[in-house]
Amino acid sequence: MPGKLRDGSQTGSKFPDIYTNRGMMKHYLNDLKGAVADYNKALELDPDNATAYNNRGGAKMSQGDSKSALEDFKQSNITQ
Numbered sequence: 001m002p003g004k005l006r007d008g009s010q011t012g013s014k015f016p017d018i019y020t021n022r023g024m025m026k027h028y029l030n031d032l033k034g035a036v037a038d039y040n041k042a043l044e045l046d047p048d049n050a051t052a053y054n055n056r057g058g059a060k061m062s063q064g065d066s067k068s069a070l071e072d073f074k075q076s077n078i079t080q
Helices: 016-028 032-045 050-062 066-079
Strands: none
Touching (some): 016 032, 032 050
């Protein structure tokens, strides 16, 4: 990953969208574990982030964790 997005420390960890966007890139690259970690960080910073819940649900579904994915999908509908 390009420089400053690699660990989030250079970009300012106060911006949950950075982690959501990086999670989407990792999911696209099939780094599902990394994607879930980034979505977790986004949700830590913004617990009402419907996009992060939805995307984390997709990553979990891709990992075969349909039960946990369903919970994320439900939560994304609640926070919209």
